[in-house]
Amino acid sequence: MNRIKQLFREKKNILSIYYTAGYPNTGDTIQIAEALQKSGADILEIGFPYSDPVADGPVIQASSKQSLDQGMTLKLLFEQLKELRKNVTIPVLLMGYVNPVLQFGVEKFCEACAEVGVDGCIVPDLPMVEYEEFYKDCFEKHNLANVFLITPQTAEERIRKIDGLTNGFIYLLSSSATTGKNLEVGNTTEAYFSRIKGMDLKNPTMIGFGISDKQTFDKACSYANGAIIGTAFVKAISEGNLEENISNFMKKFKD
């Protein structure tokens, strides 16, 4: 069975960690994946870097730039990911912008994902209509989930449509913001999370953007199946010993 489906069936309070491939060093991609699994991450979102990441704040912009400057490419990433399933058994998604995928070739990209054991993708600037028309068949042929984002401004009808097209989970943005903004759960955010919870969607939901500590993580888990941490993790591994940084960071979320 599909790793993502199985995870959501079996587990609550799911912790998903985003990191940028090739950061802090080009060769770190697999080591980070293994260390994260060991210290309790439930899902990995591996970012393939892009030169113009418009949905990202300064931290992920900087990690993307450093990774690219050091020579990371989508091709190299797939080379590295051949080692992924030696030890990593949790679900893994690739996250990035559409242009590198287009240049790589959509069909070839999906094939490569399936070959190395990637379970799904998050491509924030790939619109739903384009996905439906040009990508969906290919994704489904290779058993890839495609995760869509929704924000407090996304209309109900559109959320229903997204729910129908998704076969992994739905990525709930705590607010319309670039990555790295802090989560402030005020009344309006709470109302939004409750509204989504009340919609009884077929897909599980994960809350992302601005989760940085145990408190915000727990809060998010009270409204969704789990939460996604990106910027805070990327910051935490920027310098020093990788294994130590990862295990210290992850301890904060497990007691």
Added chain:
Amino acid sequence: MKYKVNEKGYYGDFGGAYIPEMLYPNVEELRQNYLKIIADPDFQKEFHQLLKDYVGRPSPLYLAKRYSERYGVNIFLKREDLNHTGAHKINNTIGQILLAEKLGKKRIIAETGAGQHGVATATVCALRNLECVIYMGEVDIERQAPNVARMKMLGAKVVPASSGSKTLKDATNEAMRDWINNPVDTHYIIGSVVGPHPYPDMVAIFQSIISEETKKQLLAQTGNDQPDYVLACVGGGSNAMGMFYHFMDDENVKLIAVEAAGKGVSSGFSAATTYLGNEGVLHGSRSILMQTPDGQVVEPHSVSAGLDYPGIGPQHAHLFKTGRGQYVSITDEESLEAGLLCTKLEGIIPAIESAHALAYLEKMQFKGGENVVVCLSGRGDKDLDTYIKYFNL
């Protein structure tokens, strides 16, 4: 109509709206409303009134005698440089500010390269009393200092973009990030025919006043509303699209778009997008852009800040691919020399962007007697520093 946008937001293979979900409600709101608002008689009345009384339109179509003698043809200059604020950019900002008001927006953001679009945006914000934030690359802030001062004087906040090559592309990224973070009260006035649908179409409609007037003026001056050639420079492509708009379906009018070759198309310091680029997605639309085989956007170079952009609008990509338009390029040096030539021959100091279009006249093979229209998209005041340095003035 064969070169216009279809109901899905595409021009042939190009266009669409490749945007993150955070931008969807804003872009969708625009898409659903722009044609309706623009077609409204009250909107049209106010738009044209402002173009006339505030911008100073129609801009003259000037038969440049000494240029014409030099090439043995009739060279007409469409004088967008005489518009208020000194370039064609204001045609679009007037249109978009009225539209933003109709949509109830309170805050305006924009990107700028040469600073012309930033000034044109700050100007209409002052005029309509709206908050204004302009994103501008650090490199451009330096090379277009007078325009930075103008924007500040007009009440705009100028925010430096310090990522990437610190030019127009990076300013556009920052503006998009701002819009993501301010999803409700803000309108983004994109300055060229780029961005997600409906921007390329909307900006083209506002700039189409250029060719609408040109046709009438040509008819009055020559008895024929169709010239043999129209030429314009292309950064994102808005002055060119305005100049081409009403000629696109007249297949015997040759459309020539001039890109910036920078230090030469093969020098590694160029912005000649159609020559160096291939198909991909940049800033929300599928078009042609300069990129690596891995799909990373390549940093462009041009002496002219307004042309220093690694992409072109999707409609241009379509005109290029179908062969309807001829896309050529001019180097930094050729453009500066052409700027000086224009000044000496006609007493007009052109923007370095516009000088790219003029420079191509030197390379054209004429039979003699043809009618040629060049879009003089802006004046050169902002570029004096660059001219001074290059010519040791």
